[in-house]
Amino acid sequence: MSGEIMETFNWDVAPNMSVKANPRVKTIKFVDGYEQRxxxxxxxxxRTYNVTLTVARDDGLVIDAFLTRQGGVHAFKWREPKTNKLITVKCPSWSTNVKHTAMSITATFEEVVA
Structure with missing residues (x-):
């Protein structure tokens, strides 16, 4: 996003989000059974965050438009609720469930170094 201002995702997610950690490690195995990591x-x-939002239908349409604008490519800022740290993420996938007056959105946020 060179030269562009990074947008911020300002909506609150449900407190039951799941967080996946999968640290990258290089392992060297020696013939005697030892290994160095x-x-x-x-x-x-x-980290990867699976988040859910349940909002009024009109707000849901705005959130869906925000994620669509990012297109799974552009990173954006998001305040991680557990640590309250502003981190940079991208959203490669999300789904919406439209109800009569509300909308539920489930999304995957992947932390990135932009």
């Missing part, structure tokens, strides 16, 4: 890169422990 080291971190693979500087940012080897980026």
């Amino acid at each position: 080291i971190k693979d890169g500087i940012n080897n422990d980026l």
